[in-house]
Amino acid sequence: MRLCLRALGAPLRGFVLHSGKRVASCFSTAGFDLPDWFKNPEDGGSCAGLGGDGDDDFVLPAKSGTLEERRETATGSGTKPLSILARCPASHQEAEFEADLDEVSRILSSRFASPEAIVIAMDCCHVRVSGRLVDKILHRFNSDWVAAFGFFMWAGTQDGYRHCANSYDSMVDIVGKFKQFDLMCGLISQMHEVGGLVSLVTMTKVMRRLCGANRWSDAIDAFHKMDQFGVAKDTKAMNVLLDTLCKERSVKRAMGAFQQLMGTIPPDESSFNTLVHGWCNARMMKEARKTMKQMEEHGFSPSVVTYTSLIEAYCMEKDFQTVDNILGEMRRRGCPPNIITYTIVMHALGKAGRTQEALDTFEKVKQDACTPDASFYNSLIYILGRAGRFLDANFVVAEMHRTGISPNVTTFNTLISAACDHSQAENALKLLVQMEEKSCKPDIKTYTPLLKLCCKRQWVRTLLFLICHMFRKDITPDFSTYTLLVSWLCRNGKLVQSCLFLEEMVSKGFAPKQETFDLVLDKLENRNMHSAMRKIQLLRVQVAGNRRKSNETRW
Template identity: 45%
Template sequence: MLPRHQNFNLISRLRTGLSTHKSLCTITNSPNLPASLKTYDTQNPSATSWLDQDIVFPSLASWVEAHKLGGDSSKVVRHSLGEKPDADVDKIDKILEQRYPTPDYVVQALNECGVNGLSDLVSQVLKRFSNDWIPAFGVFIWAKSQTGYRHPPELCNAMVDILGKSKEFKLMWELVEEMNRASEYVTLDTMTKIMRRLAKAGQYDDAIDVFRSIQRFGVSRDTMAMNALMDLLVKEKSVEHARKVLVEFKDCIPCNSHTYNVLIFGYCICRKSEEAQKIMDEMKKDGHYPDVISYTSLIEAYCWEKDFCKVDAVLEEMQEKGCNPNATTYSIIVRALGKARKIGEALEVYEKMKGNSCLPNTSFYSSFILVLSKAGRFEDATKIFDDMAKQGVGLDVLTYKTMISSACVHQKEKLALKLLWRMKEDSLKPDIRTYTPLLKMFCKKKRMKLLSFLLEHMLKNDTKIDLGIYSILVQGLCKSGKLKEACFYFEEMVSKGIVPKNFIHRMLLKKLEENGMAEDQERIEKLSASILNMS
């Protein structure tokens, strides 16, 4: 295997191929790619890129056809081939397919199912119903009533998070008080989940109040806890409340570099680079000096503004201060240059990295693959992806997500599915953003069997089918003329207590009216009242 630094050679050769063309953004395949890149897969047949091989995974033959998705293509089957079904989980799943008005009704139904509550079983159910608090809390209460069973702290924290996500704050606090009576059950993780859910609901002051009283639950009100609060406030779009926390507690709780970096990042994502610079100045006065995280946040702000002169200025300042940029810094710059259609400059970033002895990491390669793909150089993007594994650079979920998304954009359905299968071989679990481009493509192509398979694949990977996914399904199926299926997923969404966006509701009704589907239109219109009540 070649040393990782030789990855630079591949990019340098790509850059050579690019430099001979006037319009970099319209190139679909570089005729000047080095011969080694064009022929490396034929010089040694045994080393052929797996991306170029015929698809032979338990493929559509075993992945889809064996699902026996015959009649109703809108239904999601319950078992994936090659995965041993958990009889108890499936039994509970079947019970929870019914809609129950309260958790007590769920408990009553489960008491008659003959299944014993175990932590692994409860954990799987909570993951699958993390967006639906009634069945989740019902299972939680039912399991707790089983003789000899006691929920471990991590499951209690998961339930606290689900209740907080559903804005069932009264029940959430009752559970926390119960946990507090159990020794060592309430931790900083518990309190962070509470503060995050309050902040996500816009209750920023309540989140800060939780921090003020955190010691009552046996959790230290220290630097780590304060940083956690400030971080979640920033991520929930209230950097000013995070600043308020620092002002209030600065004199009694020591600050560290991370404390200031949270604020710098917060102001940068709000496009307030001047405020971020003020925090950096305050950071220096307090005896802490900007590090690579501080500077990278500032660089990202300037990249959003497409002010690459200021980006260069920050890089120069870093060099003067002896603070070398890392691969994440360069990844941000490459993505920004790609969005600005400065492909040549994006490739030159490699030379800067080499000069600073900074090796590309997975994040950097993912950014570069995305830039090449969006520039119309999909074949080159696949060569970079394939070369990563050969050079010993680990592939992660982000890399696969980027390649799958690129394959879908370029209508490479077979390759996209091959990549999804390869993730399983590499013991990587797809996340919701991995599935999104595939769902959109299958909706557009009216591939109902593949769509059903994909949703089942998500279920078995405990990926939450949330508002975003349902919106993609209903919108995509409407545009493709699959209105029966669109109605199915719209009704399922509402039945789970998820409030659809207004434009999704209007789009579906309009399409039903245009196609003379009066009965379906009437049924969907009847859901309007329940939707209004839910919102």
Template identity: 40%
Template sequence: MGRMKFGLFKEERKMKKRVREDPTTTGAKLLNIRRQGLEPQFVGNRIPGEQQKCVNLGSDVDVNIVLARISHGTSEDEVLQSLLSDPACDSIQISDNFVNRVLYRFKDDWKSALGAFRWAQSRPNYKPSPELYDKLVDILGKMKKMEKMRSLLDEMHADHLISLNTIAKAMRRFAGAREWKEAVRIFDELGKFGLEKNTESMNLLLDTLCKENRVQQAREIFYELKLHIPPNANTFNIFVHGWCKFNRVEEAYWTIQEMKGSGCCPCVISYSTIIKSYCQQFNFQKVYELLNEMQGEGCVPNVVTFTTIMCFLTKSGAFEEALKIAERMKSVGCKPDTLFYNALIHTLGMAHRLQEATRVLKVEMPRNGVQPNTSTYNTIIAMFCHHLQEERAEEFLRDLESSPFCKPDVQTYFPLLKLSFKVGKADEFLKKLLNDIVNKHHLSLDLSSYALLIHGLCRANKCEWAYLIFEDMVRQEITPRYKTCSVLLQEIKQKNMYEAADKIELFMKKMKAA
């Protein structure tokens, strides 16, 4: 079939990088010229949102000047000096908006972020806002540069810039770096920063610890603090989430009882969190008990609660029981949303009730004013593909393509690609699908899609085509699974494609050495 043009080739990605770094008319023209040779339809039929992206890039010309002056891997001091010594940087008008955009670009490069921040600080008549300091705190903490973060906190403290938001970011980053005791110390020093130890700040600390799986430590700290700081419903919900995340659902349930004893009313989120945990254990007896308890206390389950239960019942194979959940939901007056309908369509498909699933999309959703999304169509397309009903699957694909609400994504095509191999149509039908993915919808294949194609083509005795796809995959810098390489190599050797076999073997050696 010739060399496939999956996604953007390496040369075009370089062009795109040049446009990001120099989003001028010239840079944009270079990319468009390349696209005209690669994908003629692409320029005239820009994908949704891309035009806006180009506009945003154009507004970042001043940021790109800074980016161009910074070499990757240099220290923050070298970054500062390079910007101070460059006349082009002197002409940039510094504002909070500008610094915010610079920090966003350097969110994964703490040296450049800190150096550029110091350069902005040095400019006359400019002082960064406290919110920008907070962003820098977050970047340093995210990169595990805790000493740098501490120094910045000291600097902020000296200038009276520390807020509760600063404290929240610092505590989260300390806990994320496994320095949870430092997070507690920051809380203990709130008074030094002019902040109050109250329910809000206590909840921030407890939430930080629970999210980092330090629920037991959070619990011990809570027992000390509650003598002086009154808890609220959110305090207990933090522990409900924490215990459930730690897979100690019984502790979460007893937290609900403790919550009631403290005069706080559990909300639908409290119960739904525990219900989800019982669902994950497939303990549906407990699920129903808790559902009844909720309704008995006047806490009406919401659409998320019912959707969760339905999904896990379907996963357990209890399709009819899952469909009863839909009826129970209607009986309490809970209105369905798109995610609920997606789950319902999936359940009906698994129960081999395809006509009813179709009716949900075609009749029930429009009647209730609920708009489908891409996942809705993906679910029903996958359902018909699973039942080898190619024409029905293509019918809904056409509906999705013409929908004013959503468009296909890579996941839309995965079951269709799989179906093409199942029904023995690894020729024209597959070529059409790939052409639609790349040239019609301008989508890039992911790892799973590439693997599916290579394995499927090898089974269909089309290893030459599979090798072209393998080459393109590597060119896109998507690393194939070792098993995929092994399967392809075996087929290639049988066809006496020695040069291709040598390349695959070399690639596999590099994978092992990495």
């Protein structure tokens, strides 16, 4: 089956998306360059050239698919999810669900100034609200808190429906991600009043989001207030707090909290391992060793997890001599390295350019009768791919199949990224098709290297195709992907598109870096695009305002 972009004319031009609407329609109207391999098939292989009688032809390769599937894909309506292989709803009920999902997405895609405006707009919408629909919409709009929260409020008022704890948790996470801490607070109170829906899962999200916004002491406060919402302040909860503080660059605060709490909450092995890992990540090895000692004083001997954290830190320092010493110590103390330890060591050697030593690790794994898992294989594929050894990488994929370990999304992402790095665009796109065939769901990391390659080569049509493909799969760009698109397009002279992505980025609640604004404004000035400049300057002021507002909010 081959999928021709022109056959998708309707979805391209109408481009019904919950996101990127204006960006996409802009791409589809101007006259852009075709991918090089389309113009010069010998450059990029045979995947793209079909007919070639018009600018819109761009073909993705695919191997299978019935005639029916072809027809359905080619004529697929703009509201159906774009899929290289067509999908049909399994039942009538399923079709209704899909239609409801599309209807809500369509409404939420328009830009609304506030969640309240969405509640009003939703009132004419006759869909059957269910927990599944709410979860799906929250997932789809998890990068657009206004849309997600507006819909959530509306759904909560519908007859015969009540939000479950799980939906509340997702909503808490989304508003937290965009630093809407007042709303987050309100949701927690509501969850409690409605019937004790607050759990450790909820409070974990609260603490992680607060720490993510550098509000470490607010996170500690949230921990102390947990029992007011009926969540026990036990060892498990304390470990979440410690881990959160450590992961969010505040191991010192974690240690402080631990020293305060350990009198009332008994620590376990995880508590110590979390802290050791925190110190190791901060490269404070003396402290890490001290915590290990403290661990032993409490009757816990260092485990493979503890040692592996140490090893990882020395790997980051490229101190492979110390790594070897620790491996020896582990064996002596009857705590042999496991597949995770080996993955770390192998990966670090590979990254340090010591490819052969890295590959020798595979032998050691076999000698130790350690069983490789998907992550280990993925790391091996990464090292081989980086070295351009694609045949060997494919051999590893075959080995995975042979040992009953299915290649996962990371396997594909690694292969795609390596192919892009070596300018093998055709292979990279083939892998994307293979993922679809194997029902392996792509994520944002699948697309980033492909998008980057398109930006670099100025393949704007292919870029559009990929963005379209991405949105249809409910994958929205993250902060870095937006930054990438804005800056690459800007550097490559596609200023209009760059500005549109910048606007969309802000409307999604992201705060672009000053450098990103500077870059765009600089290019606009060079081109004397004054009205666009004013618009972007206004946007910058808006972002600064949002930032101030979110810093003022108190938990």
